[in-house]
Amino acid sequence: MSKLALTEEDLQILNSKIGLKHLLAHKKVDVQQALEAAKAEIQLREIQAELVRLQLWLIEQGKKLILLFHGGVSIEKSGIIRKILSHNNPRHYRIEVNLPHVTQLETGEWYFKKFVAKLPQPGEMVFWDRSWYNRALIEPIHGLCTEEEYELFIKQVNGFEQMLVESGYHLVKFYFSVSKKEQQKRMAEIQKDPLAKWKLLPLDFESYDLWDQFESYKKAMFEQTDTLHAPWVEISVERRQEEITLAAKHLLSLFPYKEG
Numbered sequence: 001m002s003k004l005a006l007t008e009e010d011l012q013i014l015n016s017k018i019g020l021k022h023l024l025a026h027k028k029v030d031v032q033q034a035l036e037a038a039k040a041e042i043q044l045r046e047i048q049a050e051l052v053r054l055q056l057w058l059i060e061q062g063k064k065l066i067l068l069f070h071g072g073v074s075i076e077k078s079g080i081i082r083k084i085l086s087h088n089n090p091r092h093y094r095i096e097v098n099l100p101h102v103t104q105l106e107t108g109e110w111y112f113k114k115f116v117a118k119l120p121q122p123g124e125m126v127f128w129d130r131s132w133y134n135r136a137l138i139e140p141i142h143g144l145c146t147e148e149e150y151e152l153f154i155k156q157v158n159g160f161e162q163m164l165v166e167s168g169y170h171l172v173k174f175y176f177s178v179s180k181k182e183q184q185k186r187m188a189e190i191q192k193d194p195l196a197k198w199k200l201l202p203l204d205f206e207s208y209d210l211w212d213q214f215e216s217y218k219k220a221m222f223e224q225t226d227t228l229h230a231p232w233v234e235i236s237v238e239r240r241q242e243e244i245t246l247a248a249k250h251l252l253s254l255f256p257y258k259e260g
Contacts, residue, residue, distance in 0.1 A: 004031055013038050040241045047248045048087045055088050055125070057257035062122035064169045067251070068131040071176030072183050072214075076190075076240070077129045080176070083244045084251075085127070093125040094118070100130065100138040111135060111153060112160050119169065132157065133173075136221040141213055154224050161230040171229075172251060175218075176243055177236040180211055 006014070013019045014034065018041050022034040058065060069077040081095055096118055112132060120126040130138075135153040139145040145153075164171055178186070226232045235246050 006031075006035075010035055013042065018042060040245075043245065044083070044241070044248075047245060047252070048084075050252050051084060051248060052087055052089075054252055054255060054257045055092060057255065058125065059089075059092055059123040063255070064120040064122055065125040066120060066128070066164070066169055066171045067125065068128045068133065068171075068173045069176075070130060070133055070137070070174065072178055076186075077176070079240075080244050080247060081127045081129060084248050088125075092123055093127065094120070095127045095129060098128060098130045098132070098134055100134050100142070100144060111149070112156070119164075132160075133221065133225075136225065137214065137217050141210055141217060157225055158227055158230075161225075161227070165229045170254070172254065173230060173232050174247055174250075175222075175232055175234045176247075177234055178238055182238045 014023060014031070016038070019034065019038040022037040022041070023029055023031070025034070025037075057063075069081060071077060078095075078097075085093060085095075098115075115132050118126060132153075135145055135150060136157070140147070140150045161171055222232055222234075233247075233250055235243055235250075237243055237246065
C-alpha cells in the first residue's frame with residue numbers, strides 16, 4: 001500500500017478542531033477520508049460566512065429574493081436549504097414547503113394565488129422546498145392535476161415569473177439531478193436511517209418507478225420555462241456536498257454584495 005503524502009497544510013487541517021473531529025468520527029481511522037471531509041467542511045464554512053455577508057447586503061438594499069429547489073425524489077432539498085442557511089439570520093428568511101397534493105380549498109382558485117400570498121418582503125429571502133413547479137412535474141405524473149390544468153400552468157408560468165422579476169423580485173430556480181443509480185442508492189440510505197425516513201413520501205417511491213416519465217416531463221419543463229428573466233440552474237453532481245457548494249456559490253455570484 002502506498003504511503004499517503006501529506007503537505008504541511010494537510011497536517012494543519014488534520015490537527016485543527018475540525019480535522020480531529022473527522023479523524024475520530026469512526027472507530028477505524030481513515031486519514032484520507034478525514035482530510036477530504038475536513039476540507040469540505042472548511043470550504044462550506046467559508047461559503048456560509050459569505051452567505052451571511054450576502055444576507056446583510058440584501059437587508060440593507062431591501063432586496064426581495066425567491067429561491068426554488070426541485071430535483072429527483074432522493075434529493076434532500078430541505079437538507080440543502082438548511083445547510084445554506086445554517087448561520088443566517090432567521091428573522092430575515094422563510095422556508096416554505098409545497099407538498100404535492102391538491103386540497104378542496106384550492107380547487108377552482110388561481111393556481112399561483114397561494115404563492116403570491118407568501119412573497120418575500122424587502123430584505124427577505126423565501127426558500128421554496130418544491131414550488132409551483134409541482135404542477136409541471138409531480139402533479140401530472142401522478143394524476144394530481146388534469147391535462148388542461150397542466151397546459152394552463154405551462155401557458156401562464158413564464159408570464160407570472162416575468163411579472164415577479166419586473167416587480168423587483170429576484171428569482172432563482174435550482175434543479176438538482178442525479179443518475180438513476182445514485183437515486184436508488186440514496187433512497188436506500190434514507191430508508192435505513194430511522195431519523196430520515198420521514199423525508200420520503202409515498203409518491204416518492206412511485207416517482208422512482210416512473211423514472212422515464214419523470215425525465216420526459218423534466219425535459220419539457222426546461223424547454224418551456226427556461227427563460228432569460230428566470231433561467232433554470234441545473235446542478236448535476238453525484239456527491240451531496242458538491243450540490244450544496246455549487247448552489248451556494250451560484251447564489252453568491254448573482255449579487256454585488258462585496259462592493260457594499
